[in-house]
Amino acid sequence: MRRFVIALASLSMLLAGCCTPTKAPVRIVYGLTLAPTGIDPHINASSELGIPLTSVYDTLVYLDPDTGDFVPGLAKDWEVSDDEMGYTFYLRDDVTFHDTTPFDAEAVRFNLERITSPDLASQKARFMLGSYERTEVVDEYTVRIHLSEPFAPLLDSLSQVYLGMASPTAVQKWGDEYQLHQVGTGPFIFAEYVPQDHLLLRRNPDYAWGPSVYRHATAQVGEIEFRFFTDPATRSPALETEGADIMGEIPPQDASRLAESDAFRIEATPIPGVSLMFFLNTTRAPLDDVRVRQALLYGTDRQAIISAIFRDTSPVAYGPLTENTFGYEPAVQGYYAYDPFQATALLDAAGWTDTDGDSIRDKEGKPLMLDMVLMGWGYMPEVGQLLAAQWSELGIGVNTSPPVSYPEALEVASEGRHHLIPFNLSGSDPDILRKFFHSQAGFNWSKVNDVEIDGWLETAARTSDRNERESLYSQVQLRVMDQALVIPIRDYTNLNGINDRVQGLRFDAQGWFPWLIDVTVEPK
Amino acid sequence: MTKYVGRRLVQAAFVLWLAVTLAFAGLQLTPGDPAQALLAASGATPEQVAERRAQLGLDDPLPHQYARYLWNLARGDLGQSWLHGRPVGQMIWEQLPATVELAVAATMVGIVLGLALGILAALRRSTWLDTVTTAVSVVGLSTPTYWSGLVAILLFSLYLRWLPATGEGDLRHLILPALVLGFALSGSIARLVRARVVEVMEEPYVLAARARGLPSWRVLLVHVLRPALPAALTVVALQLGFLLGGAVVTESVFARRGLGKLAVEAILWRDLPVVQGVVVVGALAYVLVNLTADLMQTWLIPRLQEELT
Numbered sequence: 001m002r003r004f005v006i007a008l009a010s011l012s013m014l015l016a017g018c019c020t021p022t023k024a025p026v027r028i029v030y031g032l033t034l035a036p037t038g039i040d041p042h043i044n045a046s047s048e049l050g051i052p053l054t055s056v057y058d059t060l061v062y063l064d065p066d067t068g069d070f071v072p073g074l075a076k077d078w079e080v081s082d083d084e085m086g087y088t089f090y091l092r093d094d095v096t097f098h099d100t101t102p103f104d105a106e107a108v109r110f111n112l113e114r115i116t117s118p119d120l121a122s123q124k125a126r127f128m129l130g131s132y133e134r135t136e137v138v139d140e141y142t143v144r145i146h147l148s149e150p151f152a153p154l155l156d157s158l159s160q161v162y163l164g165m166a167s168p169t170a171v172q173k174w175g176d177e178y179q180l181h182q183v184g185t186g187p188f189i190f191a192e193y194v195p196q197d198h199l200l201l202r203r204n205p206d207y208a209w210g211p212s213v214y215r216h217a218t219a220q221v222g223e224i225e226f227r228f229f230t231d232p233a234t235r236s237p238a239l240e241t242e243g244a245d246i247m248g249e250i251p252p253q254d255a256s257r258l259a260e261s262d263a264f265r266i267e268a269t270p271i272p273g274v275s276l277m278f279f280l281n282t283t284r285a286p287l288d289d290v291r292v293r294q295a296l297l298y299g300t301d302r303q304a305i306i307s308a309i310f311r312d313t314s315p316v317a318y319g320p321l322t323e324n325t326f327g328y329e330p331a332v333q334g335y336y337a338y339d340p341f342q343a344t345a346l347l348d349a350a351g352w353t354d355t356d357g358d359s360i361r362d363k364e365g366k367p368l369m370l371d372m373v374l375m376g377w378g379y380m381p382e383v384g385q386l387l388a389a390q391w392s393e394l395g396i397g398v399n400t401s402p403p404v405s406y407p408e409a410l411e412v413a414s415e416g417r418h419h420l421i422p423f424n425l426s427g428s429d430p431d432i433l434r435k436f437f438h439s440q441a442g443f444n445w446s447k448v449n450d451v452e453i454d455g456w457l458e459t460a461a462r463t464s465d466r467n468e469r470e471s472l473y474s475q476v477q478l479r480v481m482d483q484a485l486v487i488p489i490r491d492y493t494n495l496n497g498i499n500d501r502v503q504g505l506r507f508d509a510q511g512w513f514p515w516l517i518d519v520t521v522e523p524k
Numbered sequence: 525m526t527k528y529v530g531r532r533l534v535q536a537a538f539v540l541w542l543a544v545t546l547a548f549a550g551l552q553l554t555p556g557d558p559a560q561a562l563l564a565a566s567g568a569t570p571e572q573v574a575e576r577r578a579q580l581g582l583d584d585p586l587p588h589q590y591a592r593y594l595w596n597l598a599r600g601d602l603g604q605s606w607l608h609g610r611p612v613g614q615m616i617w618e619q620l621p622a623t624v625e626l627a628v629a630a631t632m633v634g635i636v637l638g639l640a641l642g643i644l645a646a647l648r649r650s651t652w653l654d655t656v657t658t659a660v661s662v663v664g665l666s667t668p669t670y671w672s673g674l675v676a677i678l679l680f681s682l683y684l685r686w687l688p689a690t691g692e693g694d695l696r697h698l699i700l701p702a703l704v705l706g707f708a709l710s711g712s713i714a715r716l717v718r719a720r721v722v723e724v725m726e727e728p729y730v731l732a733a734r735a736r737g738l739p740s741w742r743v744l745l746v747h748v749l750r751p752a753l754p755a756a757l758t759v760v761a762l763q764l765g766f767l768l769g770g771a772v773v774t775e776s777v778f779a780r781r782g783l784g785k786l787a788v789e790a791i792l793w794r795d796l797p798v799v800q801g802v803v804v805v806g807a808l809a810y811v812l813v814n815l816t817a818d819l820m821q822t823w824l825i826p827r828l829q830e831e832l833t
Contacts, residue, residue: 037789038608045566121579121609127566179610195618196781230785231776233674238779241681243688407556407794410564425565435567442564442573 025203025222026521028502031229031238031247039193040179041162042115045124047426047512050161051248052199052226054513055219057164057184060089060108061155062211063428063509068326070155073211074103074165074185084150084464091141095209097167098189105143109135110168112145128157130461150462152469156429161513185209187219187517199226201516210517213508220504220520239264239497245521246505250497252311258497265500268313271492271511272325273426274436275317276378278387278487279445281419286368291350293484297336299343299394300387300487309382313495317488319477320433324491324511326466327430327473332488335481343394354395361395369397370419373412376403380422383489413445421445424492428509430473431461437480446485453479532818536811543807544597547800548590551791558582558606558794580606597804603797607790612801615786620805623782626705626774627767629698631760633706637664638713639756643744645714646721657714665711673704673777701778705771713759720755724748754821761817764810 032051038044041053060075075089095103112135115125130151136144147154157163170183182190187210188201203219210217227244229235236254238244250258250266259266286292302316315323319332347353352361352368361368370391374384381403388398398420404412413421423443425432434457435441439449453476460472480486494512498505501522506515559577568576577583581592596603602612638661645657680687680700687700724730725748733743772784783802790798 037793038605038610040609043609044607045562118575118579121576121606123562124566127563127568127572176604176610177614179608194781195615196785197622227779229779231779234677234777234779237677237682241685241688243779405556405792407558407561407792408554410560411556414560435565440569442560442568442570 026523027223027225028221028245028519028521029225029227029243031235031244032226033229033232033235033249038179039199040182041164042111042125042166043120043122043179047510050510050513052188052201052224052516053164053182053184053190054161054186054508055188055201055224055516056182056186056190057161057166058095058186058209058211059160059164060091060158062213063156063159064213065507065509068509070159071212073159074108074209078155080464084462085147087145087147087154088138089143089145091143092209093141095185096206097170097183097185098204099167099170099183101167101169101183103165103185104140105137106140107165107168108143109137110171111163111165114166114171115163125162128153128160128162130154130157150464152461152464153429153431160510187214188224191223196228198228200224201226207517214515215504215506215518219517221516224516224519236497239499242499245499245502247497248494250495252309252313252495255313255495255497256311263500265498267496267498267505269494269496269507269511270315270322270324271426271494272322272428272509273432273492274320274424275322275491276380276383276422276424276489277317277320278372278420278422278489279413279418279436280485280487281416281421281445281447282483282485283416283447284419286350286352286363287370287419289350290484291346292352292368294336295343295346295350295394296391296396297484297487298339298346299391299396300336301338301390302489303338304390305383305386306490308386309379310490310493314490314493317491318481319488320436320480320486321430321473321477322491325430325432326428327470329474329477331474332477332481336484340394347394347396352395359392359395360397367397368395369399371399371401371417373401373409373418373421374403375406375409375422378422378424383422387487410442414442416447418445420487422489426492426510426512428511430469431457433457433473433476434461437476437485448480448483448485450479450483528822529819532815536815539811540804540807543803544594544800545590547803548593551794551796551799552586554791554794556794558796561793562606593800597800602801602804605790605795605798607793607795607798612797615798616783616801616805619781619783619786622775622780623771623784625698626701626771626780626782627764629702630705630709630767630771633702634709634713634763635756635760637706637710638759639717639749639752641710641714642717642756643721643749643752645718646725647744649722658718661711661714663711664707664709665715667708668773669704669708670773670777672707673701673774676700676704677777697778697780701774701780704777705767705774709760709763709767712763713756716755716759717752720752721748724751750824754824757817757820757824761814764813 032048034048037046039049041049059073061070062073064071074092074095076092077090079088091105097103114120115122116129116132131148133146133148136146138144164184167183170181171178174181180193187204187207189204191202192200201224203222205218207218229238232251235247235250236258239247255266258264280287280293282288306312306314306316318335319329321328347361351363354361356362372384374380384400388400391398412418436443437448437453438457439454456472456476460469463469502519504518504520506518507513508515559573559580559582563573563576581589605612605615641657641661645654648654688697730743730747733747771782772788775782775785786798787802
């Protein structure tokens, strides 16, 4: 009803010829592809939440995507103790939250205690703190984080929005509805959030403590409205009807069309982390035979998949890490070039031949059939179908599942009821490999149990020396490919559709999170 | 009459209990562990996942969980979303206006369109007009709103540029989704209304009215439409489930918020408290609307009133 009244009122104003132009702030609309499943970065895990909130919260440090170095944020400087279990941060003394609460060491302690409190039931932030033990307030602007054992990814974690600094006053005031009233110190103020409908950020005019990675001192756009476009088919129409000025995750087939237009452009952002790959269950016959796993890799024409499904918008993946992730081992590119003859030879050698003439290989009366479990997003069903088609020419049969939900996929894979199951995950630190290839990992969907891999991963997580980490992760990647534990398909790439009057969209080291402070817009 | 209403209320309570119990049972049967879904991507250890399971009360025996669930519902406590970490009641309350807005607008479109098509077809029975209107209603009935929604966006937003494709705000944003959902609804209304009007037109009192020389619009309005209206009403009430279900798709095509979207997300993530909350609210709405429709029927058809008293 209220909306109706407003519509009537504005209509009557129009009719009355009331046209005094009020100088409205420049507003752009940013299309998100998921309604985030909760948007408190301390509680929730969705990567979608970071797109707006990276500009609401500042972090203690920032990761410069160009150099790979950490640069000062809310912390001017920091020191790591010799045993690498104490991190001392020297904080800026000129920072205030949007609600005028001053930022100090006590605020840092409050935030880290909130994140690690069991009552908050954090889904991501708590785990990013690794072996966190407690926070010590040294003085008003000095704070020390104590760990129970060295944890190399700590600075990387502290550079992400999930560990952004929230106003203690606001958190205490709003309790379990804080999500709708978030308060940080960033270049944009969290102005309004109507769940599933829109989220509005307003420029923070007092912002004066931005990190060196930002190009502007304060935000260049007055307001940014985020709307949710869950259905991929609606994304490019929304851009074209000017329902949005920036839109993430444009489907590849729409991207090429948009790229040709004069009014829009596509900016492809590579996402670091674990590439889209199929995990091969090494404990379930016939994939317990390394020759069969290698045959699958040789028999996969990745370039054909990239061309057909991704329209050449993402690079072919050769190993478990994407090429722009720290610690990427380029030698993986020499592995398993498409070679159907090699695949055939390996299958023959493993004893799989087509004895009954049904064009599916068999061995001891059993046909070479593989169960492939697919989830419904990220083009996994399409890639799965294409793989099945490629392998059928080698005499391998594939049962593809109807798309399953995420919880169901987790259950099937942890029980090992699959031969093949795809996944990808983003993250800037190679410690992400520990989630997939450690024998105790939740995503150990290859069912690998390799003492050496476990050792390398554990050591690398405790080592801060970059060269040493690099060489440990290199060993992991090579072992994963030697053992043919996965079939990498593509490095994840986010296709952003952008109205040409919007410029300066840059992303942080995670690839997902824009630095909205630098976005500029030409008037219509 | 009071006895009748009382009986209907008891039935309504039973339906509510059945709905919430089926929702509970349904989620028990779907594969997937909510605690694992929440924490797997964070790299939590199996012990930490187990800890969360216990925290969510998922380790308790099923009868215990069911009893606690019913007891909380009875107290009006919908609990906290496992996924969002927010009060479920509040989350539903936020989405409700958008859902009601769309449902009401679509129902109005559906009734007007359905009545018009149905009456037209009945009055011009067995002519080309009847064939065309019947065909239109069949198209409405059988076209998935996903498809008609995208076609409407392409036509009215992208090419003609008359209406915004997506989002919410003023009435202009409501027109396309209401038309798409209303059109789908009109099909079943039109078919029932047509059948009913054809029937009524043969009734002796209508023939008598026409024989008396009453103007045909009066015959139509007073003698034909009034008996035909309850038919439309019943369909609308019965289609409430469709309105909520179809709205899920319409909501996502037009990037609107709503209960449907909330429910789908909750089911995908096994977010039990939210699923239960939406089911309770949906069942409550269903029961209330049908109760109202039945009571209105007794008002529109005096014969029923006598039978009931």
